[in-house]
Amino acid sequence: MKKIVLFTFLAFSLVSCSNDEEPSLDDQNPTETIYFPNNGSDVWETKSVSELGWNQNKLQPLLDYLELKNTKSFIILHNGKIVVEQYFGNHTATSPWYWASAGKTLTTAVSGIAEQEGLININNKVSDYIGTGWTSAPLVKENMITCKNLLSMNSGLDDTLGDDVSPSNLQYIADAGLRWAYHNVYVKMQDVVAQASGQSWSNYFNTKLRDKLGMSGLWIQDGGLSVYWSNTRSMARFGLMIYADGKWHSSQILNENFLNAATTTSQNLNLSYGYMWWLNGKTSYRLPQTQFQFTGTLIPNAPSDMYAALGKNDQKIYVVPSKKLVIIRMGDSADNSNFALSDFDNALWGKINELTN
Template identity: 30%
Template sequence: MCSGVFIAGRNEGLKEKDDLPSDLMKYATVTIDHKDLSASSSFFGLAHSKAIYRPGLGATLIHELTEKEIRAQKFNLTSPPDVNQDDIPWPMGDKTDHYSIPSNINRTLLQDAISSLFIEKDRKKLINTRAVVVVYDGKLIAEQYARSWPRTSKHLGWSMTKSIISALFGIVAQEKNLDINGPAPVSEWNESDDPRHSITIKDLLQQTSGLNFVEDYTSSSDALKMLYLTSNMAKNAASHALGDKPGTQFSYSSGNTNILSRIIRDIVGENEYHSFPYRKLFYKLGMNSFIMEVDASGTFVGSSYSYGTARDWARFGLLYLSNGLYNNEQILSKDWIEQTIKSSGANRGYRYGFQFWLNNPVSDDSSERRFPNAPTDMYYASGNLGQNVFIIPSKKLVIVRLGATKAPGSDYGADDFLKTVIASIE
């Protein structure tokens, strides 16, 4: 609620109606305090909790540390560029020309594909699409937004934030000449006789750390405890014991990503860390409204908490479509992107790279791909409730879909949607 009101600019009533679980909210009381920028809640009058909003840092849940301790924290932040993006051409700005769409685009077919995601065919399985943006060959060729979700709305990316951390780590690796195949610099594993000492940065990036961490959101799992019951999420994740030999088993874990976020903090230093994503990535892409949230210890919650407009998310995808070259600057090296889209041999199911999902199949059977109707070179950022940034190099496409799909598996018909968008490129 705190993030939705103070970052996304949602009305409290709309936030509760659209995003919070209705079966539980009837037993809860939530109060917004606009004076001290906070949200407080209780459940049956018990289980009190509070989150505070701090400009540049987002909303932070108060736990383990006191509110006074958290509010007393001082970080070096940076301000967004002092420009009016409406006057600057896409992609650095928001000035677009929808009337100069390339002649090989079938506009009718493209619009049919997009419109289909805003039509609710089953009231019991709402797809709740909020925004769609399509970029072809660097040009923004189509977009659509749901009512009450204008173009300037900021959307929670959930686990798409993991892909942001991947990009930030790529920048750090380039600047610091890091060996990602060496032991990850994690204080909890420093001792050479600790079996976790052999976990590499690459293992963390590819979700093959071997840590015994349960990623489950239907029970009191490790992921939920980390996100809602700890002040230092990376420390919590790093405390887990080893379950498998590092590099041998794929196990998707938000804990791995939050450890990576803290490693970035340790490497770039306290004076640079909180401005680093903005100076080195977001503002260079024109993602001027983007924000990442920190936990109570001040580390970015790289697994889950970032907000940006649909166009911001499209800009992020465009960075990868252009092989790291953006606004005449090589922000990510081609080598890093090539490594990003190679799957670990440990992943025997759907393929996974450096915090991105891959659509290349395990075998020649196309049905084993997550999206059989999309090319095998497609890779994508993916978040809870159907957040996606699809990058398809062979089709020169970046496709963003944001929403709150409650259907099983957050399935909003993505495969058919992708098929039709691709078919519109003649």
Template identity: 45%
Template sequence: MKLSLLLLALILGFSNLKAQTYFPPLVGNTWSTTDPATLGWCPDSITKMYDWLELSDSKAFIVLKDGKIVLEKYFGTFTIDSFYVWNSAGKTLTAYAVGIAQHEGFLDINDPTIDYLGTGWTSLTPTQEAAITIKHQLTMTTGLDDGVSDIHCTDPSCLIYKAAPGTRWAYHNGPYTLLDSVIESATGLTLNAWVNQKISSKIGMVGTYLQLGYNNVFASKARGMARFGLLLSQDGYWNANPVLPDLTYLNAMRNSSQSLNNSYGYLTWLNGKASFMLPQSQFVFSGELCPNAPTDMYAAEGKNGQIINVVPSQGLVVVRMGANMGTSLVGTQYNDTIWQYMNRLSCTLGTTENSIEEIQLSPNPSTGTFTISDLTGIEKMEVSNQLGQIVTFQQVEKEITLNTAQAGVYFLTIHTKNNTKTFRVMRY
């Protein structure tokens, strides 16, 4: 009897905890807000962050706290009703859609992919092809060669054997995109119909998949991204209504899905791990994916800095839509800079001089040469390795080149008269 009462108390306590989260209505633009001042965030610091976001070609930026909007800013001609593509941030949406299909009995992620795509979906031998499962597609471990001329290509001729499934992590769009066909084959619905019926309609997210070349790219309003981020933070429920009530799958999705890239779950990026890998590289970097972000953050990230950050410990969802972030397939370094600004919102920290906050470094990662956006006010620079040892570098105007052949993580510290700023520099 005592055990039953204790269990009931725990259930009621969990329900009350969830009830504290605000959920916006499914239709319309009504959305409750929280004054940033109640969180101790300074207007000057918020303005500095908005200025940087605008300079870096952002289109929209939203921060939710316990479901309510704390910050919301649109840039240029972009508005609350504008649509934009998620790019690879949509991968996390796909992982969620696969989870629902499994929960409803349409598939098992341990099934061979040939059960849904048939034989011959790759150029592999029948034995090699039969070894690839849906889970391998979810974890980027199919073993298919990402060194082909077009990593987006889904034709069998583009899907070439490189390694045994589960033995090599590689950010490869082709095998990922074919998860869309797996969903359609398993459920009998088109990808748009499945996602709209099982996710979008249940959380008020208006969006659609657009076919761009080989890719199916999801597009929505910025608040649609925020709605999905809020759903991600709520263990499969939206305002007590189940969307994916499978905590086992969700926990697997937002934790290390394999031992090759600790910072990757099911099509979801993870912070707080001991090492990470990045697209288009086989190098394993030591350290956290976003050292300035909370360690429990997980994220959906896409090209040009399409970002959905979820921080369970703080009840935060952070969304950024934008463009012109270089050639990287994910905006990890850009995301880390967002958190540098987020960490300085508190009025107790004060603000820093404009110049040092606006200094950027690109490309990062690189093969060894990096460009500093602005040298104004810089009095000193130094580079150190992870042991704290000073590393020599050459500087020609805004370009610096590391004088080392060793790939890895380094730290560039820039000093101005009143402040310092440290970049985590990744060389591959």
């Protein structure tokens, strides 16, 4: 049986314990403050499965399933403290891996920071910041596209033309706000922030977000797009800041009002989409590369208040305020290649529920 990387403070942490036998930590200490690891340190405080009243017997089946499904790393935080941290194969705590589209939420966060600094207003048109001619749409149509449209994926630009975001490939298909489509045109928000700040995107990102959270990582160009790479704990740091309503220790990194808007429905076309965050618990959802609307909630097995950053080939950040959880998964595709949501999400949440309930 493979070794479990499981942290514990109490000698009885390896004893199987159910919720019936011991009340959860939420019940014992509902006002417990959020824990943040220090910057520049590898120390990260921990809790045990038993301490939380979770089912110890379900941990190894969860880890076995993750390994079977091509996972490279997996972390569960409870109120900021590490409960489970596991690396598979040759992947280690220092190994970098790509966030894919889960990294879209980094662009969301930095856009919010730029707005709170007065550099941009997401309700303004994109051309206010990067000039006209950034698309091939008629000028009157281009000028309808706001920064909020980019964040909400309803720019009205044709999503069927591939990843290229040069003007010739950004073509009009519908008026902004009238069509939801998962589109790489969101990266124009990075240009907006760069122009408004007078800095490169990477410099502004590093100064305003990465370094303040003590994250590692960098943006790497991949087919004309910037893809973020980091170790797993850096992804966990970002997820923790989001869970903490934009705070890191005593500093408000991201305005709470903006974050609330980012993690609620941003338009009336895809109820399960905010500002590049996927939202659970809604009555319908749409997926990349289709205009079909699916009835029901995004991930039925997940808590209704869960929201997620979902990246190609099953890169995941799950945030669950009601359960005080942040969950990270990095790796290769669990099954088939995918752009965001996959069948793996619901199956994984079934295993997580067996552990935590």
